[in-house]
Amino acid sequence: MVTLPLLEENDFLPDYSQVPATVWDKAKLMFLNYPNNPTGVGASPEVFEQTVDYATRHNVLVVHDFAYGGIGFDNKKPLSFLAQKGAKEVGIEIYTMSKTYNMAGWRIAFAVGNASVIEGINLIQDHYYVSLFPAIQRAAAVALTGPQSAVRELVETYENRRNAFLAELREQGYRCGERPCRAPEGSFYVWLKTPPGYSSVQFANDLLASESVVVAPGVGFGANGEGYVRIALLADEPRLREAARRIARFSRLESL
Helix, strand or coil, rough: CCCCCCHHHHHCCHHHHHHHHHCCCHHCEEECCCCCCCCCCCCCCCHHHHHHHHHHHHEEEEEEEECCCEEECCCCCEEEEHHCCCCCHHHEEECCCCCCHCHCCCHCCCEEEEEEEHHHHHHHHHHCCCCCHHHHHHHHHHHHHCCCHHHHHHHHHHHHHHHHHHHHHCCCCCECEECCCCCEEEEEEEEECCCCCCCCHHHHHHHHHHHCCEEEEHHHHHHHHHEEEEEECCHHHHHHHHHHHHHHHHHHHHHH
């Protein structure tokens, strides 16, 4: 396995030109995930165009994890990989009911795209898992084909929480390096830079001990996550504002 660095200077998008030719020659499968966990960044049409181009030239199967495909902010709908011309020839997209429809414990998802890949997945599914409990399948069908007002309400809730948390950080003077903290374009996470001199694990541990705020160390998502922590927007707005105040207070005290 070879990791694909997602760096802030490239807006947390893949730079395929940095992947050695020897890796491309041997590669068989590539996983992508946009809107991205943990950064909250959405993909651009240009990135998916490049993905199709590289996958075609090097005969690589693309699996795009579209788990947060229903959760986009600022009136922007997250971009599907399969909307890109040629994508169905080189890959598939997988979608879980966990995020958009709050069916996390039900463990139901589906894949669409390249016909031969779907045929292979069906073969494995039949032999390894047989099938899901029918009531769960029927509930998923109702969720997908029924009114989507609950989804719109859910997205609005997450967007309001995002705005409240980041607004409080700004009001408290917390900055992510030399720029304001980046607002996620989708998902329900905020990717936050740690204060200068802090590793992600040290910041998470000290913040918990000092302010009773839980964050996920960025290094847990790969080496390039060092220097960041992930905030989950799963509490209500007042609680998230309080968390932002405590994070900023801790940062100020540590800088004295």
